[in-house]
Amino acid sequence: MPVSLDTYRRLLLTYLKPQWPRVLVLILLLAGTISISLINPQILRAFVDGAGSQSALSNLIVIALFFLILSVLRQVIAIAEAYVATDVALLATNALRADLTLHCLQLDSTFHTIHAPGELIERVDGDVSALSNFFSRMVITLFGNLFLLLGVLVLLFLVDWRVGLTLTIFAACAFLVINRLRGLATPHWEAERQASAELFGFLEERLAGTEDVRSSGATLYMLQGLSRHARKHLHKLRLAIMVNFSTWGTVTLVNALGRVISLLLGAYLYWYAGISSGTVLLIFIYTNTMTTPIEQIVNQLRELQQSAGSIQRVATLLEVPRTIVDGSRTDLPASALAVAFEDVSFSYAENVPVLQHIQLQLAPGSVLGLLGRTGSGKSTLTKLLARLYDPIAGTICLNGIDIRTLSLDTLHERVGIVTQEVHILHTSVRNNLTLFDSAIKDTQVLVALEALGLHRWYQSLADGLDTVLAPGGSGLSAGEAQLLAFARVFLRDPGLVILDEASSRLDPATERLLEQAIDKLLEGRTGIIIAHRLSTVQRADHIMILEQGECSEYGLRQELVRDPASRFAQLLRIGLEEALA
Numbered sequence: 001m002p003v004s005l006d007t008y009r010r011l012l013l014t015y016l017k018p019q020w021p022r023v024l025v026l027i028l029l030l031a032g033t034i035s036i037s038l039i040n041p042q043i044l045r046a047f048v049d050g051a052g053s054q055s056a057l058s059n060l061i062v063i064a065l066f067f068l069i070l071s072v073l074r075q076v077i078a079i080a081e082a083y084v085a086t087d088v089a090l091l092a093t094n095a096l097r098a099d100l101t102l103h104c105l106q107l108d109s110t111f112h113t114i115h116a117p118g119e120l121i122e123r124v125d126g127d128v129s130a131l132s133n134f135f136s137r138m139v140i141t142l143f144g145n146l147f148l149l150l151g152v153l154v155l156l157f158l159v160d161w162r163v164g165l166t167l168t169i170f171a172a173c174a175f176l177v178i179n180r181l182r183g184l185a186t187p188h189w190e191a192e193r194q195a196s197a198e199l200f201g202f203l204e205e206r207l208a209g210t211e212d213v214r215s216s217g218a219t220l221y222m223l224q225g226l227s228r229h230a231r232k233h234l235h236k237l238r239l240a241i242m243v244n245f246s247t248w249g250t251v252t253l254v255n256a257l258g259r260v261i262s263l264l265l266g267a268y269l270y271w272y273a274g275i276s277s278g279t280v281l282l283i284f285i286y287t288n289t290m291t292t293p294i295e296q297i298v299n300q301l302r303e304l305q306q307s308a309g310s311i312q313r314v315a316t317l318l319e320v321p322r323t324i325v326d327g328s329r330t331d332l333p334a335s336a337l338a339v340a341f342e343d344v345s346f347s348y349a350e351n352v353p354v355l356q357h358i359q360l361q362l363a364p365g366s367v368l369g370l371l372g373r374t375g376s377g378k379s380t381l382t383k384l385l386a387r388l389y390d391p392i393a394g395t396i397c398l399n400g401i402d403i404r405t406l407s408l409d410t411l412h413e414r415v416g417i418v419t420q421e422v423h424i425l426h427t428s429v430r431n432n433l434t435l436f437d438s439a440i441k442d443t444q445v446l447v448a449l450e451a452l453g454l455h456r457w458y459q460s461l462a463d464g465l466d467t468v469l470a471p472g473g474s475g476l477s478a479g480e481a482q483l484l485a486f487a488r489v490f491l492r493d494p495g496l497v498i499l500d501e502a503s504s505r506l507d508p509a510t511e512r513l514l515e516q517a518i519d520k521l522l523e524g525r526t527g528i529i530i531a532h533r534l535s536t537v538q539r540a541d542h543i544m545i546l547e548q549g550e551c552s553e554y555g556l557r558q559e560l561v562r563d564p565a566s567r568f569a570q571l572l573r574i575g576l577e578e579a580l581a
């Protein structure tokens with residue numbers, strides 16, 4: 001699909017406008033090189049004609065020196081131009097990269113379910129890098145070359161109108177040919193970048209699951225998949241290069257034709273119109289100078305073709321709307337929060353209900369134990385509270401405020417979630433706990449570690465809070481990783497804590513440590529715990545049992561325990577851990 005001019009315009013305006021002084025310098029430098037390119041052939045003509053008419057040697061030396069100075073100056077300007085252009089490109093691409101990253105982070109979970117992280121990395125990095133030339137040179141060079149071409153044609157008209165007219169017709173024909181070629185390769189480059197993104201997506205996904213791949217003996221299968229993706233990429237790349245190459249070959253032929261025309265014209269006018277040999281040289285050099293901008297324009301168009309794929313994909317990504325609309329209210333209290341679900345229903349896909357008509361009232365400071373078999377919708381219910389998704393019906397309130405009207409920052413500050421899957425970042429312990437919030441002091445971090453029973457672990461660290469943790473937390477036990485996740489939430493001091501208890505069995509000592517940490521975490525806070533263990537369930541004031549997305553039982557734990565007919569009492573009799581397995 002061709003990229004609309006409006007897309008180009010919007011991207012350029014958004015990312016070049018903030019750095020207009022640099023862009024202005026770049027334009028001035030470009031104007032300098034254009035002027036020198038137009039003046040140099042005139043000097044050469046003066047030299048050749050001067051030599052032909054046996055002008056004084058001193059005159060010729062002055063002309064040669066002038067030519068030399070201008071040539072050096074042109075190089076200096078070219079270096080400055082490259083420097084400023086790189087600056088402009090990096091600033092623009094970094095800003096775009098930051099915008100895309102932010103946009104991806106803000107997109108809802110449905111989007112992230114469809115797009116693998118590797119694919120997004122390729123989008124945010126690969127495609128944006130491919131756009132760097134677009135920002136730094138493409139438009140400026142395109143216009144610069146266009147001006148150079150116009151300047152050459154005007155000067156050729158001044159030499160002789162027949163020369164000017166012939167070469168203008170040639171330039172127009174050359175443009176028509178080139179224009180027809182424009183856009184031919186775009187779909188091929190788009191397909192190439194898509195194949196590249198898929199290759200990266202595949203690699204990322206498989207490398208993230210290295211242990212599973214190895215332990216399940218799927219290495220060969222994975223390599224076959226990799227080779228399939230690599231083959232597809234190679235095929236698309238080859239096709240795109242071949243289409244490009246044919247464009248390029250045609251342009252070279254057109255340029256050679258231009259040189260031949262200028263030589264023939266020069267020879268004709270030398271014999272029949274008496275122009276000087278210097279002027280013949282001038283016509284040839286100007287025609288040469290003219291073929292350069294035509295070639296460069298094609299070059300730029302070629303790169304534009306290449307980047308059109310990236311531009312299209314970046315623009316498409318930026319246009320993916322956020323289904324989760326940010327609210328503006330920030331007036332949640334700093335204390336424990338009341339939670340209410342009013343007839344909430346949700347589904348990931350149409351007509352496949354995952355939660356149906358959920359009613360729930362939790363007073364500030366109380367704890368809900370959420371039970372249910374795997375796939376019953378427990379995690380989904382907690383995701384709705386963090387607004388990773390919005391319900392399709394019903395309302396969720398915190399302290400009587402519909403969470404859709406709350407600012408997402410406030411919501412995420414006041415609702416802390418610990419999932420079973422703890423993401424440990426490859427950075428210092430401090431950063432892992434504060435999540436780069438420099439307002440959190442080291443003393444607070446140490447208090448959190450102490451409170452959650454991690455002080456022994458902390459003392460074993462070689463560099464204290466500066467100790468860098470291995471990527472993915474591979475150096476940590478499951479219990480330690482869970483406790484670190486608790487500490488993260490503890491430091492943010494939320495009013496509601498959601499805890500997806502680890503279902504894996506831990507050794508009794510670690511389990512005790514986790515129990516104490518959970519107590520500490522819930523102190524003075526409202527809690528929702530997806531519980532797998534009896535000991536955890538016992539700290540809940542309310543119990544909710546989900547079955548296939550519906551609430552099959554909800555009430556005060558003590559009352560449910562006392563009622564032998566209750567589902568909860570049955571679960572306790574069977575044994576919670578066995579019943580929920």
Ligand SMILES: Nc1ncnc2c1ncn2[C@@H]1O[C@H](COP(=O)(O)OP(=O)(O)OP(=O)(O)O)[C@@H](O)[C@H]1O
Pocket residue numbers: 113348349354372373374375376377378379380381
């Ligand atoms: N991102 C998603 N896209 C589509 N369906 C999903 C998604 N996440 C979960 N589901 C489906 O929704 C249903 C409820 O899943 P959910 O993870 O909430 O259950 P759960 O009770 O928390 O299970 P578990 O105890 O195994 O974590 C399941 O059928 C699951 O397959």
